Structure formats: C-alpha cells, structure tokens
Amino acid sequence: MQDFFQYIIDNEQTIYLIILMIFLGIEVISQVPSILHTPLMSGANAIHGVIVIGAIIVTGETASDDYFTLAIGFLAVIVGTLNVVGGFVVTDRMLGMFKTEKKNNSNN
Amino acid sequence: MTFDTALLLICYLIGSLAFIVGLKMLSSPKTALNGNRFAAIGMLVAIIGTFLFYRNSKGEPLGNFILIFIAIVIGIIIGTLTAKKVKMTEMPQLVSLFNGAGGLCAALIAVVEFKSLISGGIIYQASTGYLLILIAGLLIGSISFSGSVIAFAKLNGNIKKTGSFKGQQFINFSVLITVIVLSVLLVLSTANASIYFYAILVLALLYGVLFVVPIGGADMPVVISLLNSFTGIATAFAGFLYSNQAMMTGGILVGSAGTILTLIMCRAMNRSLGKVLLGSFGGTKKVDGAKDEGSYKEISVSDTAMVMNYAHKVIIVPGYGLAVAQAQHACHDLDKLLTEKGIEVSYAIHPVAGRMPGHMNVLLAEANVPYEKLKELEQSNTEFPHTDVVLVLGANDVVNPAAENDASSPVYGMQILEVDKAKQVIVNKRTMNPGYAGISNALFYEPNTSMLFGDAKNVLEQLIAEIKTM
Structure with missing residues (x-):
C-alpha cells in the first residue's frame, strides 16, 4: 500500500494532467451535430493511434538479438501505424464528401 | 536536461495541442476537414520527434531503426490502401477494424514491456502502480481488440446471429471477476507473474468476444464508439507507463470524448447505455412476429x-x-x-x-x-x-x-x-x-x-x- 501511495506522490502532476484532460475531452465534444458522429468517431479513432509511439519506443529498446520480442514489437508498430494512417485517411475521405457537395451548392 | 529531450518535449507539446484543437474542429461541420488534417500533422510531428529525439534512461537513442521503419511503411501501405479502396457503405466496419488495430497495439506493447521485466529479472522491483498500469493497458487493449474484431465481423455479415444464451451475463461477469482476481494476485506476488499475466491476456480477449456477441446489430455503432474510447484509455495507460505526454493527451482525450460521444449516440437513439450493453435489443428478437401479421x-x-x-x-x-x-x-x-x-x-x-x-x-x-x-x-x-x-x-x-x-x-x-x-x-x-x-x-x-x-x-x-x- 505504501508503495501505491508513493506512486501517487511521484506522479502527482500526471494525475492532474489526466483529470484536466478528461474534462477537456468532454468539453470539446459536447455540441456535435449528429451528421458528424461518424467522422468524429473515426477522427478520434485515428488520434488514439498515437499508441504507435509506445510501440516504436518499445521496439527501439528491445535488444537486437531478441527475435521473438522484436517480432511482437514489429507487429505492434504495423498495427499502430495502420490505426493512425487508416484512421486519418478514412476520416479525410468521409469529410471530403461533405466538402465537394457544398462546393456544388454554391455553383448551382 | 539535454537538447534532444527539450526538442522531444516540444514535439509532444505540438502534437498534444494539435490533438485538442483538431478534435474541437472535428465537432463542427465547417472546420471538420481541416481539424482532421490538423490532428494528422500533430501526429506526424510527435512520431518524427520520437524517432529523432527519444533517449532512454541511459541517454541512448532508439535501436532497430530499420525494422521500425519497415513496419511503419507496411502500416502506411495497408492503411492507405484499405482506407482509400473500401466502399462508403463499408465505412463502419473499417472504423471498427482500425480501432481493433489500436487495441492490439496497446496489448502487444504491454506484452513486450512485461517480457522485458521478466527477462531482465526486474519484475520484483516494479512498483505496484507500474504493474497495475501495465495490466490495465493489457486488459483494456485486448478487450478492445477482440471486441472490435467481433463488431467488424457482425457488420461485415460474417457473423449473422446475435448469440445470446441464458446465463451469459453471469459468465461475462465471472470472467471479469476472474481477471480482477488474477490482476490482484499478480501485483501481490510476482512469483508466478508470467502465468497470471498470460491468463489475463487470454481472458481479456475472451471477454471482448463475449461482450460484443450478444449485442444486436442495430446497436453496433454505440459499441464501436465505446470500444473506441476503450482504446483511448488503453493508450492513456501506455502513455502513463512511459510518461509520454503525447500519448497521454491523445489517449485521455479520446477516452473521455469517446465516452461522451457514446452517450450522445445513445440519446439520439433514445436508448440507455445499460440496455445496449446488456444486449436486450438483439436478445429479445422475433418474440411476437405473428401478432400483427395482416395482409400487405x-x-x-x-x-x-x-x-x-x-x-x-x-x-x-x-x-x-x-x-x-x-x-x-x-x-x-x-x-x-x-x-x-x-x-x-x-x-x-x-x-x-x-x-x-x-x-x-x-x-x-x-x-x-x-x-x-x-x-x-x-x-x-x-x-x-x-x-x-x-x-x-x-x-x-x-x-x-x-x-x-x-x-x-x-x-x-x-x-x-x-x-x-x-x-x-x-x-x-x-x-x-x-x-x-x-x-x-x-x-x-x-x-x-x-x-x-x-x-x-x-x-x-x-x-x-x-x-x-x-
């Protein structure tokens, strides 16, 4: 238990950051029209792809002769990148459609 | 503090800011497209920053550069091709699939991290808080991964039935309790850590499947949104593990915004989240089909x-x-x-x-x-x-x-x-x-x-x- 309390003391600032971020996340989203639910979900999906940084670090720190761990790290970097790139591209495609359709309107 | 560390922190600061502003812009129709691109640029800065400026506790840069680079290129190719090629109608399953990829990534990171604790023989030194966060990342990441795969299969039509059976809630609950007990055991005594750890991994994957299988297809959007916020939370835990600000900001933002989005979606459908999760929608299907069958x-x-x-x-x-x-x-x-x-x-x-x-x-x-x-x-x-x-x-x-x-x-x-x-x-x-x-x-x-x-x-x-x- 002592150990746990020490951990909290050591990470005080981080815990504050987390709490503030939670409220920020709620605040940022609160007024969203229903047509944007899908793109927003998809965009948020891409943002949590930032997990790939963890994968890069973990693979980069693995001993270069530990092939099994390297293979897991390799896979982690692939799926993490897939999350980021796929997420942003697909959101871009969805939102791009809204945009072209608005252009057509102003032309009409 | 070295020059490199300062540069890395600045990269992460830019990345975090871009995530916040990008997400804000994504929630309004006029700015959404630019918001998405803004967040993407922030991501790029954070990733490149990691590549160039990351130093471990001994001050060494990242190793296995070529391997990581190859993995990123593979990820980019697969990601771009699938995202570009897929039909608009298949968009929901694709989002689910990418979300699953993120969850898998979080789970794999936890596995690698755990293996290095074991092989380095330093598991005994790891603090309770550290172990708990490691387990939390593994648990949530795995649930998100297997749940997303099932959601994908359901939307894609690979799984047609909503498999719910009597006592399913009880089984789900037992699996969850077992996982919690195993986690506590692992933290209390690191002697059999490996067994506990991999048992948690397997049970978490199983739980993800059990969690999504009984939920009716009409509720799938809510489930994907919820799993999306799960992956966000797993990312936040991983960020906590490495004291990595970009990962923490991105993860927590998505975790909380995703939860709110899930609730907003439920409200749009006039359904409570509890009912969705208990699978009452698909579970009671075809009860009284004969009642109002007249002639059409x-x-x-x-x-x-x-x-x-x-x-x-x-x-x-x-x-x-x-x-x-x-x-x-x-x-x-x-x-x-x-x-x-x-x-x-x-x-x-x-x-x-x-x-x-x-x-x-x-x-x-x-x-x-x-x-x-x-x-x-x-x-x-x-x-x-x-x-x-x-x-x-x-x-x-x-x-x-x-x-x-x-x-x-x-x-x-x-x-x-x-x-x-x-x-x-x-x-x-x-x-x-x-x-x-x-x-x-x-x-x-x-x-x-x-x-x-x-x-x-x-x-x-x-x-x-x-x-x-x-």
Whole structure:
C-alpha cells in the first residue's frame, strides 16, 4: 500500500494532467451535430493511434538479438501505424464528401 | 536536461495541442476537414520527434531503426490502401477494424514491456502502480481488440446471429471477476507473474468476444464508439507507463470524448447505455412476429412511377438497404428527374439510419445530393402530413410505429420518422423479412402502405426508366 501511495506522490502532476484532460475531452465534444458522429468517431479513432509511439519506443529498446520480442514489437508498430494512417485517411475521405457537395451548392 | 529531450518535449507539446484543437474542429461541420488534417500533422510531428529525439534512461537513442521503419511503411501501405479502396457503405466496419488495430497495439506493447521485466529479472522491483498500469493497458487493449474484431465481423455479415444464451451475463461477469482476481494476485506476488499475466491476456480477449456477441446489430455503432474510447484509455495507460505526454493527451482525450460521444449516440437513439450493453435489443428478437401479421399490398414499378409522377411532394427515407444496394447514385438520379418535373423532393434522415449515425449523410453526400435536401428527424415529421408520397428505401426500424405505441417492443421509446402520416407510403425492401433489429413492422400492413419488392438500385433504375417515358 505504501508503495501505491508513493506512486501517487511521484506522479502527482500526471494525475492532474489526466483529470484536466478528461474534462477537456468532454468539453470539446459536447455540441456535435449528429451528421458528424461518424467522422468524429473515426477522427478520434485515428488520434488514439498515437499508441504507435509506445510501440516504436518499445521496439527501439528491445535488444537486437531478441527475435521473438522484436517480432511482437514489429507487429505492434504495423498495427499502430495502420490505426493512425487508416484512421486519418478514412476520416479525410468521409469529410471530403461533405466538402465537394457544398462546393456544388454554391455553383448551382 | 539535454537538447534532444527539450526538442522531444516540444514535439509532444505540438502534437498534444494539435490533438485538442483538431478534435474541437472535428465537432463542427465547417472546420471538420481541416481539424482532421490538423490532428494528422500533430501526429506526424510527435512520431518524427520520437524517432529523432527519444533517449532512454541511459541517454541512448532508439535501436532497430530499420525494422521500425519497415513496419511503419507496411502500416502506411495497408492503411492507405484499405482506407482509400473500401466502399462508403463499408465505412463502419473499417472504423471498427482500425480501432481493433489500436487495441492490439496497446496489448502487444504491454506484452513486450512485461517480457522485458521478466527477462531482465526486474519484475520484483516494479512498483505496484507500474504493474497495475501495465495490466490495465493489457486488459483494456485486448478487450478492445477482440471486441472490435467481433463488431467488424457482425457488420461485415460474417457473423449473422446475435448469440445470446441464458446465463451469459453471469459468465461475462465471472470472467471479469476472474481477471480482477488474477490482476490482484499478480501485483501481490510476482512469483508466478508470467502465468497470471498470460491468463489475463487470454481472458481479456475472451471477454471482448463475449461482450460484443450478444449485442444486436442495430446497436453496433454505440459499441464501436465505446470500444473506441476503450482504446483511448488503453493508450492513456501506455502513455502513463512511459510518461509520454503525447500519448497521454491523445489517449485521455479520446477516452473521455469517446465516452461522451457514446452517450450522445445513445440519446439520439433514445436508448440507455445499460440496455445496449446488456444486449436486450438483439436478445429479445422475433418474440411476437405473428401478432400483427395482416395482409400487405404489393405495388408494381410502373404503378409506383405513375404515383410519383403525379405527386407534388415526395420524401425519400433512406436506410441500410440503400447502402447495401449501392443505390445512392440511382437515388439521386430519381431525385433529379422528379425535381426537373417540378416535384418537390427531399430526404428524411433518421439520426441512426444505416449502421452508424450520419451514415446516410455520408452516403448521399457521396452521390452529390445537395446538403439542404437532407432534412433531420423533427423537420421531416412536420412535413409528412403534407406529403403525397413517401418512398422508404431499405429502412425499417427507423419507421417502425412499434417504437411509439408498443411498450413491449425492443425499439420502444426510439423516435421514429412518422411516415404513416403521409398520403401514401411506398416501402422498398428485398423481402418481407424483418429488419436489423429482428422485429416485425406494423407499418407494412397499414392501409396507405404499399410494398415494392426488389433490390433498391434495381428498382430505382427501373423506376427512372418508367418515369422518363411518361
């Protein structure tokens, strides 16, 4: 238990950051029209792809002769990148459609 | 503090800011596209920063550069190709798949991290807090991964049934409790750490499957949104593990925003999150199908063409059937043809029509249907009484009157499009089979409803040809 309390003391600032971020996340989203639910979900999906940084670090720190761990790290970097790139591209495609359709309107 | 560390912190600061601003911009239609790009640039800065400036506790840069680089290139190629190639109708499953990839990544990171603790023989030194966070990342990441895969398979039609059985809630609960007990055991005594750790991994994967399998298809968007926030939380835990600000900001933002988005979606469908999670939607399917089976009227394509040709005001109600048949372009062609003839045409969009909120908007936007022709639920409902013909294209549950008048119905309480207020309703469906929620629809037996059977695209094309000859 002592150990746990020490951990909290050591990470005080981080815990504050987390709490503030939670409220920020709620605040940022609160007024969203229903047509944007899908793109927003998809965009948020891409943002949590930032997990790939963890994968890069973990693979980069693995001993270069530990092939099994390297293979897991390799896979982690692939799926993490897939999350980021796929997420942003697909959101871009969805939102791009809204945009072209608005252009057509102003032309009409 | 070295120069490199400072640069890395600045990169992460830029990344975090871009995530916050990007997400904010994504929630407004005008700025959404730029918001997404903004967040993407932030991501790029954070990743490149990690590559160039990351130093471990001994001050060494990252190793295995080439391997990581190859993995990133593979990820980029697969990601771009799938995201570009996939049809608009398959968008929901794709989002689910990418989310699963993120969850898998979080779980794999936890595995690698744990292995290095074990092989370094330093598991005994790891603090309780550190171990708990490691386990939390593993647990949530794995649930998100296997849950997303099941959600993908369901939306993709690989799994058709909603498998719920008696005592399922109990089993789910037991699995969860077991996982928690194992986690506590692992933290208390690191002697058998490996066994506990991999048991948690397996059970978490199992839990993800059990968690999503009983949930009905109509609720899948809510589940994907929830799993999305799970992956966010897993990312935040991983960020905590490495004291990595970019990961923490991105993860927590998505975790909390995703949770709120999930609740907003539930509200749009007028369902409680609890009910969705207990799978009461799909679980009670086909209970009283026989009750209101009366006789229904069928209408031919040429009669439909006739009716539409002499209408003044037509409202089209699109649903998943339209998406499956890829009929959005044909639909717009019909709309243009009727508009040329001086008929007023608009679209009534139910917020949850299709498989995801906004699904229909995206689809119709792809076919260049003008934005102002898409009317939201409330507005459409005020217009139906003055409408001559309502054409329902592959929508079912969103026009089911049971939502308003049958308290025993699983869709009871959901706001619907009150199409039966219009003078005539023509429902295009492939067969008389019930919709995605698996319940029968009294609308089809109303005196002013006619059924027009066939594939939406096919029917629309025939309809266009007919009307052109008139």
